[in-house]
Amino acid sequence: MIDLQNLTKRYGERTVVDGLTFTVRPGAVTGFLGPNGAGKSTTMRMMLGLTRPDEGMTRFDGRAYPELRRPARHVGALLETAIPHRSLTAADHLRWMAQCNRIPRQRVGEVLDLVGLAGAARRRVGTYSLGMGQRLGLAAALLGDPPVLVLDEPVNGLDAEGIRWLRELLRAKAAEGRTVLVSSHLMTEMSLVADHLVVIDRGRLLADTGMDEFIRLHGRMYVRVRTLEPGALVPELERHGARVVRAVDGSLEVDGLAAAEVSRIATAGGRTLDELSTHTGSLEDTFLALVGKENGGHRV
Numbered sequence: 001m002i003d004l005q006n007l008t009k010r011y012g013e014r015t016v017v018d019g020l021t022f023t024v025r026p027g028a029v030t031g032f033l034g035p036n037g038a039g040k041s042t043t044m045r046m047m048l049g050l051t052r053p054d055e056g057m058t059r060f061d062g063r064a065y066p067e068l069r070r071p072a073r074h075v076g077a078l079l080e081t082a083i084p085h086r087s088l089t090a091a092d093h094l095r096w097m098a099q100c101n102r103i104p105r106q107r108v109g110e111v112l113d114l115v116g117l118a119g120a121a122r123r124r125v126g127t128y129s130l131g132m133g134q135r136l137g138l139a140a141a142l143l144g145d146p147p148v149l150v151l152d153e154p155v156n157g158l159d160a161e162g163i164r165w166l167r168e169l170l171r172a173k174a175a176e177g178r179t180v181l182v183s184s185h186l187m188t189e190m191s192l193v194a195d196h197l198v199v200i201d202r203g204r205l206l207a208d209t210g211m212d213e214f215i216r217l218h219g220r221m222y223v224r225v226r227t228l229e230p231g232a233l234v235p236e237l238e239r240h241g242a243r244v245v246r247a248v249d250g251s252l253e254v255d256g257l258a259a260a261e262v263s264r265i266a267t268a269g270g271r272t273l274d275e276l277s278t279h280t281g282s283l284e285d286t287f288l289a290l291v292g293k294e295n296g297g298h299r300v
């Protein structure tokens with residue numbers, strides 16, 4: 001469990017993280033979302049004691065990160081800036097980390113295997129691709145088999161197979177009862193991996209809800225209608241207050257009326273419907289709508 005209490009960071013006149021309070025619970029993947037510059041990385045750096053907050057604190061199962069005696073055994077972290085020295089091999093880097101945290105040496109081979117780097121363990125990190133570097137960062141986060149994972153944009157640099165592998169790994173860690181906080185700007189990926197969402201913008205908390213609830217509360221719901229006579233049906237629906245958009249495939253997307261109302265209006269007009277279904281918007285649509293609304297309809 002991670003508890004953030006009033007976490008605040010100012011740079012000069014600017015408050016980049018503004019009184020963030022939320023709890024990240026075990027047994028779920030929590031997605032940390034926000035537009036560029038929202039304050040996600042700064043928040044994660046403060047959580048891990050790398051940036052000093054002006055106010056507030058973070059507790060991991062009741063303790064601040066600097067109070068953890070062997071932190072890698074409690075919290076596995078992946079941050080964008082935590083790059084090992086280029087001249088070290090992956091195995092050297094992880095062996096050093098294992099030693100500092102009193103983690104058995106055999107764990108180094110296990111995590112290198114787990115992240116698919118066993119064949120490159122003796123190569124210098126400086127020769128790694130972006131994706132390999134990311135896998136090494138994940139190996140370091142997993143080294144101490146920690147109950148908590150804090151990962152900033154872990155998908156960066158991974159190929160399609162790597163992204164799927166990471167998704168399954170994170171879901172498995174949550175299923176084991178671990179606490180998983182992961183930031184990503186890839187909405188489709190987030191919608192596939194996260195059970196819960198924390199959304200921030202300009203350092204402020206906008207939402208802290210389950211994924212389904214987030215889309216239900218903030219997203220668009222619409223009814224899709226397919227009929228042979230859309231031209232006749234549209235004005236009838238609009239007379240009842242609907243906003244109707246024609247999709248490229250010829251179907252109608254109807255906002256503002258429930259499926260049952262659309263059905264009654266069509267039946268009253270003697271129209272036959274070939275499809276009538278209710279849809280919710282994607283996570284991306286919902287996120288952009290929420291962030292846009294908070295900024296007075298203007299994207300920043």
Ligand SMILES: Nc1ncnc2c1ncn2[C@@H]1O[C@H](COP(=O)(O)OP(=O)(O)OP(=O)(O)O)[C@@H](O)[C@H]1O
Pocket residue numbers: 011016034035036037038039040041042043185
């Ligand atoms: N050391 C610093 N000095 C001054 N401003 C900073 C510093 N670090 C971050 N900022 C500013 O704080 C704001 C939040 O940055 P942060 O990197 O936390 O956002 P983010 O949500 O992680 O964005 P992104 O998705 O683009 O990585 C930005 O406006 C950034 O320019």
